Amino acid sequence: xxxxxxxxxxxxxxxxxxxxxxxxxxxxxxxxxxxxxxxxxxxxxxxxxxxxxxxxxxxxxxxxxxxxxxxxxxxxxxxxxxxxxxxxxxxxxxxxxxxxxxxxxxxxxxxxxxxxxxxxxxxxxxxxxxxxxxxxxxxxxxxxxxxxxxxxxxxxxxxxxxxxxxxxxxxxxxxxxxxxxxxxxxxxxxxxxxxxxxxxxxxxxxxxxxxxxxxxxxxxxxxxxxxxxxxxxxxxxxxxxxxxxxxxxxxxxxxxxxxxxxxxxxxxxxxxxxxxxxxxxxxxxxxxxxxxxxxx
Numbered sequence: 001x002x003x004x005x006x007x008x009x010x011x012x013x014x015x016x017x018x019x020x021x022x023x024x025x026x027x028x029x030x031x032x033x034x035x036x037x038x039x040x041x042x043x044x045x046x047x048x049x050x051x052x053x054x055x056x057x058x059x060x061x062x063x064x065x066x067x068x069x070x071x072x073x074x075x076x077x078x079x080x081x082x083x084x085x086x087x088x089x090x091x092x093x094x095x096x097x098x099x100x101x102x103x104x105x106x107x108x109x110x111x112x113x114x115x116x117x118x119x120x121x122x123x124x125x126x127x128x129x130x131x132x133x134x135x136x137x138x139x140x141x142x143x144x145x146x147x148x149x150x151x152x153x154x155x156x157x158x159x160x161x162x163x164x165x166x167x168x169x170x171x172x173x174x175x176x177x178x179x180x181x182x183x184x185x186x187x188x189x190x191x192x193x194x195x196x197x198x199x200x201x202x203x204x205x206x207x208x209x210x211x212x213x214x215x216x217x218x219x220x221x222x223x224x225x226x227x228x229x230x231x232x233x234x235x236x237x238x239x240x241x242x243x244x245x246x247x248x249x250x251x252x253x254x255x256x257x258x259x260x261x262x263x264x265x266x267x268x269x270x271x272x273x274x275x276x277x278x279x280x281x282x283x284x285x286x287x288x289x290x291x292x293x294x295x296x
Contacts, residue, residue, distance in 0.1 A: 152200035
């Protein structure tokens with residue numbers, strides 16, 4: 001290499017070094033500080049009505065408070081995730097299939113849902129039970145008997161219930177939907193009232209049925225409850241801090257961990273509806289990743 005070449009190379013290197021020295025430092029994002037909990041000594045829980053009216057969540061909160069001394073503030077309603085968005089809850093309890101669960105988590109506002117328990121649906125019907133389904137453990141067999149005896153069945157026009165009904169109809173060979181199949185385009189309370197008036201069968205949740213029966217006489221009884229298809233999974237979602245969400249994450253995680261403990265899972269199964277001896281709530285902690293479960 002010639003001397004001129006070496007001098008040119010040294011100049012180029014010097015200029016490159018100077019340019020690098022004069023260039024601004026690349027911007028680095030500094031994460032925003034995690035806001036301090038609004039109420040660090042309290043766990044704020046927002047829950048759908050089912051878990052509260054069915055008695056299971058109040059029982060679990062009572063156990064947690066007695067064991068840890070940590071107070072829990074419980075609110076209930078339907079728009080539980082809106083409550084969390086407003087920074088008013090540290091933990092949400094809802095059905096896994098709640099219309100807002102997925103959006104809340106995928107938007108980064110909540111941790112991954114943890115399965116905690118399942119509530120109970122039932123096939124209701126008149127005490128006379130014309131299809132002879134009382135006590136069956138196979139819901140599809142019960143539906144087959146309803147169709148084969150042409151006993152009236154009222155479709156509860158609620159998304160999840162309609163979906164379950166379609167599963168049952170396909171499971172029994174898609175029989176003709178004749179006079180026995182009643183679709184009055186009614187849902188929830190109205191559908192069950194209509195079934196009572198028609199002496200018909202219908203599907204619905206056990207908790208809302210008992211709530212309705214507390215102030216309105218219904219000529220219906222829960223006849224089939226044992227099939228696993230009648231269980232509806234419920235979950236807990238820890239609310240992430242950020243913006244106006246000044247959440248008590250440590251408290252929420254502590255309560256969630258307590259829900260998943262073997263002792264609490266056993267207590268879930270022991271909760272009964274007033275005057276009912278059948279198992280009403282099913283522990284669901286085992287449906288989570290095994291790494292999450294307590295090491296016993």
